[in-house]
Amino acid sequence: METHCPKLFGASYKDPISSFKEFHRFSVQHPEIYWPIVLKELPIHFLETPKCILDTSDKSKHGGNWLPGSVLNIAESCVRSSNYPNKQDDSVAIVWRAEGNDDKEVNCMTLKQLREQVMMVANALENMFSKGDAIAIDMPMTATAVVIYLAIVLAGFVVVSITDSFAAQEIAVRLRVSNAKAVFTQVLLVNRKC
Structure with a gap:
C-alpha cells in the first residue's frame, strides 16, 4: 500500500506511521477505491468476481454486503504464486x-x-x-x-x-x-x- 499512498494523498502523505489516521479515514470513506488496491496487492484470486466492493442498498444489513456475488477459496490465494514481488515460488x-x-x-x-x-x-x-x-x-x-x-x-x-x-x-x-x-x-x- 505504501506505493499507492503518495498517489492517493499527494503532498499530505508523509510515511505509513505519520499518515495512518488519514489512510484509515480514506479506507472507510472510499472503500470502492481502497479495497480493489488491497485485493490486487494481496493478491486475492476470485473464482467469480464481485459485482462491487460494498453494496449498501439494503439498509437492514448493518455495514452493508461486502463483495456481493463473489466466490473465492482463500486457501487458493494463499498458495498461488503471482507477479507480486514477494509472492514468487521461492519466496x-x-x-x-x-x-x-x-x-x-x-x-x-x-x-x-x-x-x-x-x-x-x-x-x-x-x-x-x-x-x-x-x-x-x-x-x-x-x-x-x-x-x-x-x-x-x-x-x-x-x-x-x-x-x-x-x-x-x-x-x-x-x-x-x-x-x-x-x-x-x-x-x-x-x-x-x-
Whole structure:
C-alpha cells in the first residue's frame, strides 16, 4: 500500500506511521477505491468476481454486503504464486522454530514447498471425504497445522478448529456438534517446563 499512498494523498502523505489516521479515514470513506488496491496487492484470486466492493442498498444489513456475488477459496490465494514481488515460488511463506528448540535456527518454507504440501494433503482428503464434510484440527500452531488447515479449506471442506488446550470432554463435544468426519492431531507435544 505504501506505493499507492503518495498517489492517493499527494503532498499530505508523509510515511505509513505519520499518515495512518488519514489512510484509515480514506479506507472507510472510499472503500470502492481502497479495497480493489488491497485485493490486487494481496493478491486475492476470485473464482467469480464481485459485482462491487460494498453494496449498501439494503439498509437492514448493518455495514452493508461486502463483495456481493463473489466466490473465492482463500486457501487458493494463499498458495498461488503471482507477479507480486514477494509472492514468487521461492519466496518465504512460513518461518518457524521447531517445538522445544527456541535456541536453534529458524526454519523456512517457500511458497512452492507450502503449495506442494497443501496439495498433497488436499488430494488425500478429496479421495477420502465428500466436499462440505467437516474435518477437525486439534493441534498447536505449527507449520504442519498451517499446511493442514489450508489443505482442508482448499479441498472444499469445513474446518473445525479445536484449541489444543481443550480437555478430552470439550474436544468430544465439538466433534459431536460439528459431525466431524476426521480429526488431525499431533502425537507428541514437547513441554520443556518442569
